[in-house]
Amino acid sequence: MKISVIIPVYNAEKFVTQAVESALQFDEVHEVILIEDQSPDNALQICEQLVEKYNRVKLYQHPDKGNHGAGPTRNLGIEKSTGDFIAFLDADDYYLPNRFDAEKELFKKSEVEGVYGALGVHYYSEKAREQYYPVFGDKLTTVYKKHNPKEVFPGQIFMLGAFGLFSIDALTIRKDALIQKMNPLFKSSLRLHQDTEFLFRLSFYLDLHPGILDKAVAMRGVHENNRITMVDAKKINPATTRILLWKEVDDWAKNEKTIPDHIKLHINRIYRSFQIANAPAPKKWGMILKNLISDYQSIRSGVYNINFRNSLF
Known part of the structure; x- marks a missing residue:
């Protein structure tokens, strides 16, 4: 397996090193692609240092050096990738050592176009835990039981919360299937929830198989400045x-x-x-x-x- 891990980087100077190093622990990871999205902090300099330190780390920005949001930033990462498989990781999250255990077996079958797993929660500070534990607790973000790939899309639509969710951090996709069947990829029209919309369409067009669902394969980092955390906690409407x-x-x-x-x-x-x-x-x-x-x-x-x-x- 040659996996390209795509990490959009925005305002993540405190976390991006951990994210990158969590991906580099795997021999299957062919490259880690950082797409810096005009961060207001020192994330660009940290990314440049990571490129100097690790030969599997690559760094890109949008051609205009502007801020385009997570969707177009992930699209640029897909465009620049050279691996056979695509995995995603937010810059304030990180992989666990079992991240690709299921993928190594499941992708031996040609009909498997994608594999999804479970995401855990990590609170970066006591303040973050105090604020957001009522929202996330210590629960896994996961699909609650193993389903046939044809059941994944209607299950999400008809069963909503009863079906469960899978996160983009715990998803691995065959690149050729993604490029052939998904157009557009991530939509630029959504600044938030663009990954949710992407996952709905992905589960309709591709055969997605369950990997490890009963324990985390990656961790979602919860901190005070995470935009989607503020949405879930109703700080953003x-x-x-x-x-x-x-x-x-x-x-x-x-x-x-x-x-x-x-x-x-x-x-x-x-x-x-x-x-x-x-x-x-x-x-x-x-x-x-x-x-x-x-x-x-x-x-x-x-x-x-x-x-x-x-x-x-």
């Missing part, structure tokens, strides 16, 4: 970002001819449920009435209730 996420998923589903109609309808219901849940009160009740008339089945099924039961009053 999660409503707006999730509406944008589901709008992208809904637009894609409408235009993808091979998605069955009942799945398209369900995705649209989820999108509308987020819109209703976060609308101002007068508009909310108008939207509910409209949907009672036009789509009573989804109201009755409880799709909307999942998302806004607690926000109606």
